[in-house]
Amino acid sequence: MESSIALIFDLDGTLxxxxxxxVLAWQEALRGEAIELSVWRIHRKIGMSGGLFSQAxxxxxxxxxxxxxxxxxxxxxxxxxxxxxxxxxxLPGARELLGCLSNLQVPWAVAxxxxxxxxxxxxxxxxxxxxxxxxxxxxxxxxxxxxxLFLEAMRRLGVDPTDTVVVGDSIWDMLAARRARALGxxxxxxxxxxxxxxxxxAYRVYEDPAGLLRHLDELGVRALEC
Amino acid sequence: MESSIALIFDLDGTLxxxxxxxVLAWQEALRGEAIELSVWRIHRKIGMSGGLFSQAxxxxxxxxxxxxxxxxxxxxxxxxxxxxxxxxxxLPGARELLGCLSNLQVPWAVAxxxxxxxxxxxxxxxxxxxxxxxxxxxxxxxxxxxxxLFLEAMRRLGVDPTDTVVVGDSIWDMLAARRARALGxxxxxxxxxxxxxxxxxAYRVYEDPAGLLRHLDELGVRALEC
Numbered sequence: 388m389e390s391s392i393a394l395i396f397d398l399d400g401t402l403x404x405x406x407x408x409x410v411l412a413w414q415e416a417l418r419g420e421a422i423e424l425s426v427w428r429i430h431r432k433i434g435m436s437g438g439l440f441s442q443a444x445x446x447x448x449x450x451x452x453x454x455x456x457x458x459x460x461x462x463x464x465x466x467x468x469x470x471x472x473x474x475x476x477x478l479p480g481a482r483e484l485l486g487c488l489s490n491l492q493v494p495w496a497v498a499x500x501x502x503x504x505x506x507x508x509x510x511x512x513x514x515x516x517x518x519x520x521x522x523x524x525x526x527x528x529x530x531x532x533x534x535x536l537f538l539e540a541m542r543r544l545g546v547d548p549t550d551t552v553v554v555g556d557s558i559w560d561m562l563a564a565r566r567a568r569a570l571g572x573x574x575x576x577x578x579x580x581x582x583x584x585x586x587x588x589a590y591r592v593y594e595d596p597a598g599l600l601r602h603l604d605e606l607g608v609r610a611l612e613c
Numbered sequence: 614m615e616s617s618i619a620l621i622f623d624l625d626g627t628l629x630x631x632x633x634x635x636v637l638a639w640q641e642a643l644r645g646e647a648i649e650l651s652v653w654r655i656h657r658k659i660g661m662s663g664g665l666f667s668q669a670x671x672x673x674x675x676x677x678x679x680x681x682x683x684x685x686x687x688x689x690x691x692x693x694x695x696x697x698x699x700x701x702x703x704l705p706g707a708r709e710l711l712g713c714l715s716n717l718q719v720p721w722a723v724a725x726x727x728x729x730x731x732x733x734x735x736x737x738x739x740x741x742x743x744x745x746x747x748x749x750x751x752x753x754x755x756x757x758x759x760x761x762l763f764l765e766a767m768r769r770l771g772v773d774p775t776d777t778v779v780v781g782d783s784i785w786d787m788l789a790a791r792r793a794r795a796l797g798x799x800x801x802x803x804x805x806x807x808x809x810x811x812x813x814x815a816y817r818v819y820e821d822p823a824g825l826l827r828h829l830d831e832l833g834v835r836a837l838e839c
Contacts, residue, residue: 427804
């Protein structure tokens with residue numbers, strides 16, 4: 388059964404339950420550089436590009452981060468996250484949703500602001516088939532909210548923005564989706580509030596992948612059964 | 614300088630930056646009982662009474678928790694949280710805000726759904742003066758969103774609900790404030806979205822205690838300087 392719609396998924400907070408571990412890993416990394424930032428502020432910056440994150444940090448803390456410090460931070464965050472990886476699992480319905488799309492021959496891809504280093508273990512948990520594009524920060528010049536990641540995923544899938552739904556948990560996903568001219572759909576499973584996602588342009592907001600799977604028809608996917 | 618307004622503060626996410634540690638400590642405790650719940654769902658239940666939390670768990674997981682399991686969960690959560698306590702610090706502006714209120718002779722208190730066991734270390738970080746009421750789950754029959762904690766704090770301060778502002782980071786604080794007939798003010802520092810707090814009845818929403826301190830006049834506190 389052919390569908391005219393393609394789906395591109397963010398990874399952390401959208402398909403795997405890893406946001407809070409990422410947040411506390413960033414807190415640990417920042418403290419290693421004597422940068423104290425409230426945890427909720429880190430949470431609201433997760434998923435945006437490192438360069439913008441660094442700008443945001445400058446505004447919040449008054450500290451300017453040079454390239455060397457940013458690289459140390461990235462390394463410390465990756466280490467701190469890997470230590471927490473044992474707690475991370477796929478979100479409810481994630482595997483079922485991806486399996487359903489594959490069965491329906493709906494093209495889908497994953498696009499994350501993270502590096503392959505931190506994305507690969509999450510992709511492994513989801514058992515991504517080898518033909519499914521996994522686009523990471525290593526593949527494009529700019530991460531979210533720039534549209535590059537989603538545009539690259541569309542290029543690999545061979546689909547148009549107007550036929551694409553971007554599914555993410557953060558406002559950076561929704562902003563990048565708009566800039567890519569795709570439809571944004573929000574999930575609450577990354578810990579953002581419904582209003583934040585709607586204000587950023589989410590066309591629909593579901594609780595988690597299981598909620599999205601139950602409402603695939605609302606995105607124009609003709610899924611009588613998977 | 615005398616003011617006619619009293620303030621009652623929630624603790625976790627409102628005065629100390631401890632919500633994300635509590636959330637992951639609950640995840641760890643629940644997994645010890647083979648209960649798998651997404652982290653964002655735990656986040657949205659934090660600060661509500663244990664009995665209601667147990668009901669919510671039943672809805673989400675289909676598992677009913679008897680009194681014995683609830684006690685084991687509480688113990689495991691307290692242990693897991695204490696292991697994370699080294700990461701917890703006061704929120705920006707918390708000490709300054711409380712010191713300012715004391716200087717202005719504005720009556721204030723702290724009221725938390727947590728037990729004294731987990732609240733005491735946070736209270737110590739804030740250096741609560743001995744005359745300031747600290748009302749915990751141990752002092753009242755029902756925790757938030759029941760109004761008991763806030764009503765008990767008002768009783769100890771000798772103030773009326775209509776002269777009281779309740780400051781909290783969760784919708785349970787805002788609901789309990791309404792039921793206590795007090796004015797609710799929300800803070801984003803616990804990781805809820807602004808819209809969630811406003812929908813639950815927050816009269817104003819600030820980022821954190823530092824933001825509230827800069828806008829004390831909006832609550833009717835006559836604070837030309839502290």
